[in-house]
Amino acid sequence: MPPSQKRHRHIVALIVQKYGGTSMGSPERIRNVAQRVAKYKAQGHQVVVVVSAMSGETNRLIALAKEIQKNPDPRELDVVISTGEQVTIGLLCMALKDIGLQAKSYTGGQVRILTDDAHTKARILSIDEQNIRADLDNGSVIVVAGFQGVDEHGNITTLGRGGSDTTGVAIAAALRADECQIYTDVDGVYTTDPRVVPEARRLKTITFEEMLEMASLGSKVLQIRSVEFAGKYKVKLRVLSSFTDEGEGTLITFEEENKMEKAIISGIAFNRDEAKITVLGVPDKPGIAYQILGPVSDANIDVDMIIQNVGVDGTTDFSFTVHRNEFAKTMDILKNKVQPHIGARDVVGDNKAAKVSVVGVGMRSHVGIASQMFRTLAEEGINIQMISTSEIKISVVIDEKYLELAVRVLHKAFDLDQETA
Numbered sequence: 001m002p003p004s005q006k007r008h009r010h011i012v013a014l015i016v017q018k019y020g021g022t023s024m025g026s027p028e029r030i031r032n033v034a035q036r037v038a039k040y041k042a043q044g045h046q047v048v049v050v051v052s053a054m055s056g057e058t059n060r061l062i063a064l065a066k067e068i069q070k071n072p073d074p075r076e077l078d079v080v081i082s083t084g085e086q087v088t089i090g091l092l093c094m095a096l097k098d099i100g101l102q103a104k105s106y107t108g109g110q111v112r113i114l115t116d117d118a119h120t121k122a123r124i125l126s127i128d129e130q131n132i133r134a135d136l137d138n139g140s141v142i143v144v145a146g147f148q149g150v151d152e153h154g155n156i157t158t159l160g161r162g163g164s165d166t167t168g169v170a171i172a173a174a175l176r177a178d179e180c181q182i183y184t185d186v187d188g189v190y191t192t193d194p195r196v197v198p199e200a201r202r203l204k205t206i207t208f209e210e211m212l213e214m215a216s217l218g219s220k221v222l223q224i225r226s227v228e229f230a231g232k233y234k235v236k237l238r239v240l241s242s243f244t245d246e247g248e249g250t251l252i253t254f255e256e257e258n259k260m261e262k263a264i265i266s267g268i269a270f271n272r273d274e275a276k277i278t279v280l281g282v283p284d285k286p287g288i289a290y291q292i293l294g295p296v297s298d299a300n301i302d303v304d305m306i307i308q309n310v311g312v313d314g315t316t317d318f319s320f321t322v323h324r325n326e327f328a329k330t331m332d333i334l335k336n337k338v339q340p341h342i343g344a345r346d347v348v349g350d351n352k353a354a355k356v357s358v359v360g361v362g363m364r365s366h367v368g369i370a371s372q373m374f375r376t377l378a379e380e381g382i383n384i385q386m387i388s389t390s391e392i393k394i395s396v397v398i399d400e401k402y403l404e405l406a407v408r409v410l411h412k413a414f415d416l417d418q419e420t421a
Helices: 003-010 027-042 057-068 074-081 083-098 130-137 163-175 208-216 224-232 288-298 324-342 361-365 369-379 400-413
Strands: 014-019 046-051 103-106 113-115 124-127 141-145 148-150 156-158 179-184 205-207 237-241 250-253 267-283 303-308 315-323 346-359 386-390 393-399
Touching (some): 014 027, 014 163, 027 046, 027 083, 046 083, 046 130, 057 074, 074 083, 083 103, 083 141, 103 130, 113 163, 124 163, 130 163, 141 163, 148 163, 163 179, 205 208, 208 250, 208 267, 224 237, 267 288, 267 324, 288 303, 288 315, 288 324, 303 386, 315 324, 324 346, 346 400, 369 393, 393 400
Parallel strands (some): 014 046, 046 141, 103 141, 113 148
Antiparallel strands (some): 148 156, 237 250, 267 315, 267 346, 346 393
16 A cells, blocks of 8 residues: 555644734643644544744834834735744744744745735635645645735735634634644633633633634634634634633534534624714704714724614614724714714713623523623613623613623523533
């Protein structure tokens, strides 16, 4: 039997692993990553590793660029900040070779991760995986720089915050890998933040839909772009801790038919960084929402929840939320541009709001989740300022000072501290 066929018979799986900046934070940690990769290799798996820059390095490079040029040129900034990952791919390959493994590093450009030309926030268009495949078949561990690619003219581009997660998922999709493992400083996805609720449990599985909601609602375990990408290309994702060997982490998967034993609610997400703005006494007529929100979106400000009250005497009140960092800018636009233009009575705001959401695919087939949520908050005297719902989530805006209390009582009310059958 030719050696290549013989080797293939023993290959159990093709695994893509992604390690973040804390996992690559020091020579000792890089050696730990090498040992972990070696374990998978010893089991016969083919392994591709995607790495971030050492923790703090990208911020250091951005600060350096800003010392030279107050608003750094985007193309040149990408040239500078992409070097962080070039360092870690080289170091990890050295660590792997040091323990006797074949290893080869690739920058994004060497793989040819083709992106559009939106410097500092590029999107991946395609990946040429041929060279990686050939090197895997020769028994090498492949180490790829996360967070970066090249545009069609060969300019270096970077993918924006969390770009290494996206690189990992995209490479897993291109190689049709059996699993994409994302190593972070937590050992999986929890029912809510364990720092707020010590009884929070690690979920064995969660669906892509739930994970997308959790990520967009402030659960910082995975970057939302990488979850969207994985969902689109049906890449199995697993979240694991790079600091412990125990546990199987959390598998993010497609909704299984068998939801009998699945809890109705999977988790509670929350976001402290909300600000709520109300435009009072707005003329109640078609097109008014656009006249209010158009200038806000033109300023690149993301609007989250929107509520328009029932009109009285030809006027209505219009409320929405934005990220707290954008509060002052949004108030300025509304007071100086929008209010005089539409003849609104006043613009009022509160930048001490928070959002709490219950998330679960089980909501589709169970009624009464909303009423249970509202009753639980009412019993604690927590006033709900805004509500928004989708098929698998209910979000409310409340006063920030009640946020942790709300998360704790909801976690208990939905039995999230109990193991499911």
